[in-house]
Amino acid sequence: MIIAGRLVARRGQGKTVFADVEDRSGTVQAWATLDRLGDDGLSLLAGAHLGDIIGVRGTVVRTRRGEISVAVDSVEMLAKALRPPPDRHAGLTDPETRYRQRYLDLMASEDVRSQFVMRARAISGVRRFLDSRGFIEVETPALQPIYGGAAARPFVTHHNEQGRELFLRIATELYLKRCIVGGLEKVYELGKDFRNEGVSFKHNPEFTMLETYEAYADYEDVAAMLEEMVSAAAVEATGGMKVPWKGGEIDLTPPWRRVRLTDALEETSGIDVLAHPDPDSLRAAMRAAGLDAPDTAPWSKLVDGILSQSLEPTLIQPTILLDYPLELSPFAKRREDDPRLVERFEAFCAGMEIANAFSELNDPDDQRERFAMLQADRAAGDDEAQPADEDFLTALEHGMPPTGGLGLGIDRLVMLLTDRHSIREVILFPAMRN
């Protein structure tokens, strides 16, 4: 048999050498003797450094101590390691080295390797799920003349030949909806978005996002699909729908708890936001409840403040919060029974938002008014309010079928599935200073 891999341990014994060779499937011991391997081979093995990549040919035997080993007939140096590997027993713990030189982290830790295998399985599980339901994967511009589809500041870059400013996308939403207008009917894109913001345990400036759009579906259909998709990804990555989380367990088995946002806010904060329709009144109620409420924040930001301060941390088991205020949702369709609300939900799990979905606004006139509201926010100093996209409005004017759309944060999903509590643990090369 032939094995090739990294030399991770060696026990020399004069005219006998034991060498542990590791590849992605695990570690196997090679056992070399002078009698069998000869002088040149044995001195090559004896002189190899930990970290070298070697190839070994031999027959499988069991040693006196009972370990399955390869009795070596020939050995080959495939690549020398000029620098030593991380300490085998203590491992690599310095976070800076772990992230900046992730190859050392992977080398040192089977756990870290398996982490990224699970990430890959979760992602392929998501793709398989969507493909099997008739979605097609599309690719839309990452460099955009106008950014939109989310509230965030963009990265700005420059196209030399055309002499113009371009933005790295903050979302794929507006292009994917153009695909729906064109009749592709079920589309998704799984790729990087870029938001010019700080880092935290759940934020990285570039991150992986899934967006799906399905014609003739609404947000209830999307909620049902999300539950099935996430549980399918969990099965793919971990083998089950119940995953460990911070010493407890999260059960992703559908259906998930559903609750109206305004009811959930009232449950945890005691505040009925619809009873406080103006910022001053809501701000006073929040402060009376002991919550932070900035003086300048508009009503929508205040509602979001209650959500993130009072409600989000309590949402450990998967929960779907339904029916958001219109002001928070410029691309979502109004509810017919209450025009202050839109047909939108966000899914929370492990105390984090993992998904955001709505029945897409397909009325171009209403959409134009929503853009105008954003322009007013922008004029009032909200630099995260996105600019109006006339080309997108033109597309809507050609007629977009009623559509259910979804955004799912893939990095956060992987955190949830693998019991990792920092986004840096699920991104191979996370953003670092300099």
Place this chain on the structure above:
RNA sequence: GCGCCGUUAGCUCAGUUGGUUAGAGCAGGGGACUUUUAAUCCCAAGGUCCUGGGUUCGAAUCCCAGACGGCGCACCA
């Protein structure tokens, strides 16, 4: 951006109230050993104590500034 904490050998870490020449294990170098399991034993080597100032007779140690990192906050509809 703000606050707290951290940075000593390739890796993991000690380092006394500020006191002579900054230590250990592993890795790496030399040697012994033909069934080891973090093999063992002997020898030698290995340092910008993050950087720059300052205090002091004397600084890894105290002070200031900076870099980088971690955590928290802010930001993130």
